[in-house]
Amino acid sequence: MCGRLDYFLNAFAKLRTDGSKKNWTSLTYNRSPYKPFLLLTVLDFIESGIIVRNFIEPSFELAQAFQSYCDLLLPPERKASMSYPFYHLESAAFWELKPQPGQQHKKGLAVSSVKRLRQLYLGAKFSDDLYPLLQMPGSRDKLRMVLIEKYFSPEVRQTILERSVLNCQSEIYSTGLLTTQERFPDSDRTMRQSTLVDVDKVRDQGFRKAIVKLYGHRCALCGIKMITPEGHTIVDAAHIKPWSVSQNDHPTNGIALCKLCHWSYDEGLMSVDGNYQVMISPAVKNDHNLPGHILTLSDRPVFKPSESRFWPDQDSLAWHRREKFTKR
Template sequence: MDKALACLTRLRVGHSKGRPAPNKPCLLLAILCEIQAGHITSPRVAIDDRLVARYHDLYELAAGVRREARPWLPLWFLASDRGPDGEAGSLWQPALSPALAEVADQLGAPGSLDQLLKRFDTASLHPELYARLASEEATREAGAHLVARYFSWSPDAQARLHDYLEDAFASGAYEKAPERLKGPEGDSPRQARARSAAFRSLVLEAYDYRCAASRLRYITPDYRYLVEAAHLVPFAESQDDRPVNGIALTPNLHWAMDNLLIAPGPDQRWHVSPSVDALVPDSRWLCELDRQPLVLPRDPRWQPDRDALAWRLDQLRR
C-alpha cells in the first residue's frame, strides 16, 4: 500500500455495536470528493457548507440516518490522528489562534458545528497526503481503502459508498471543466447523473444557496438546501448544463417558471405573466415579483447567459 495513503487505514475511531464509527471515514471521503471536484486546491481545507453537506450525504449512506451526523466531532477529533510521517496529530491540523492552541487539550470537544467554527474554520491536511491525492488514481485508491477498512461490516453500505464516490468523481470532473457541460450527454447513465449533479452543485454554490427571486436562503440542520437548480433553457432543447444556463430557485418559484408564469429577462429583472390575476389574493406572492431585480452570483463567470434569459422571457405566458 502507498505509504502516504496507509495512514488512512490507521484512524483512531470509536466503536458502537462492534462496528467502527463512520464519522472520521465519512469526513475523509468528503474531502476526497471535494479535492476531485476542484473545490479543495491546497492542503488548507475550508470548513464550508459544501464540505459539511457532503459529509452528511456520506454519513447517511453509511449509517442509514442523516440526522445523527455530527460533523463537529470528526472535524475536531481527526486532529489526534497520525499522518504519513507517523507523528501524532499531523494528519489534520486545525488553524487555531495562538491563544486557543495553547489550551486546545483542555477545551474538550465542541458541542455543535457553531461552537467548532468559533474555534477554527480551516484546517490543514498533511501536505504529503494532499500531494498524493492530487492524482485521481490515488484518490480512488484512498477511497477504496477507507470503504474497505471501516465499512466491512456492511456490504450494502460499501456498495452505496462506492457508487456515490464513482458519481462524485465523475461529477467533479465536470465541475473542474464546466465548459464540457454543453453538448450531448452521451450514452452512459452515470455520465448523465454526473452532469446533472455538477449543474446542481455549480448553480447552487454560485448563488450561495439563495433563491434568485425570493432571496430566501435556508439550509436545514442536516444540510438540505431549500433551493433547486433550474434550467433557463430546458436541457432537452439546449443540451446545456453549464451554470450560466441555470438559476437557483425555491421549489414553488421553480414550478412557476417552468409553467411560464414568471420569467427572468435580459434586463436582469423578473417578469410576471399577464395571465396571473393580481386581484386574486392567492396570486399576490407572484405579482409582487414583477420588475424585481434578480439576485445574481457574485462571480461574473456564473451570471446567467443573456440569450438564455431572452429565451425564457419569450416563453412567458401572454
C-alpha cells in the same frame, strides 16, 4: 515511500470510531461511519482539485459532500454533522486542527455544528508525511480502498466507490462549465467513458454546483439566501430552457431559485423579461390564491452573477416567456 504508505494504511484502518449495535447497522460493522466518510470526502476534494494545499477548510461545500456519503446509508431522520468527525479526528496522529486566531484547541468540546466548528477552527492539516502521499493517485487510491474495505460491508462498497467517482467527476464537470464557452466541456466527454458513473447524475450535480456557486446561494427572483449551520442551502439550480429541450448545461442557461420561486417558474407563474426584471403571471391573482410576497416582486430586477458573461441568456428567457409563462 512504501514504508510510509504502509504506516498510514494501518493508521486509516485503525480509526477510533463509536461502536454500538444500537446506533449503527451491520452495513458499517456496527460502528460510526463519520470519520471514514469525512476522509473519503477530503480525498475526493484532493482528487478533483478543490484542495490544492495541505489545509482542509470546514467549508459548507465540504459539509454537503460529506452529507452525500451519509445519505447513502443513514435514514433521512438521522441528522449527521461533519463537525463531529472533523473535530474528533484529532485523535489520529495524522490530523492536526488549526484554531482561529485567539482560540486554543481544547479536548472534550461540544462542537455540534459546522457553524460552531468554523467559529473555533480555521481548519485542519494532514501530517507532513501523509500529504505528499495523498497527492499521488496510486497512494491515494490505496488509502481510499482501505477506508471502504475496513469500515463498510461488501454489499455497500461498490455504492460508496460510485459516490466517490460521482463527487470527483461532478466537480470536474462543474469546473468545466465555468471555464468553457461550449455547451459540453471536455470533462463531459471524459466522464462518458467511465463505467462506474451515471452520466446524468454527474451532469445534474455538476450543473447544480456551478449555478449555486455563481449565485452565491441566493434566489435570482426573490433574493432570499438561507444556509443551515450544516451548509444546506434553500436554492436549487434550474435550467431556464429545460435540458430535455436544449441539452445545454452552460451557466447562461441556468438560474438559482428558492423552492417557491422554482415551483412558480416551472408552473409558468413567474418569468424574467428582456430587461432582467421579474414577471408575475396574472394567474397568481386568482381568487383562491394567497400569493403573499410574490406579487411584490413584479418588475424588480433579478439578482445576477457578478460576471456578465454568466448572466441568463436572453434567447433562453424568451423561450420560457413564450412556451411556459402564463399570460392570463
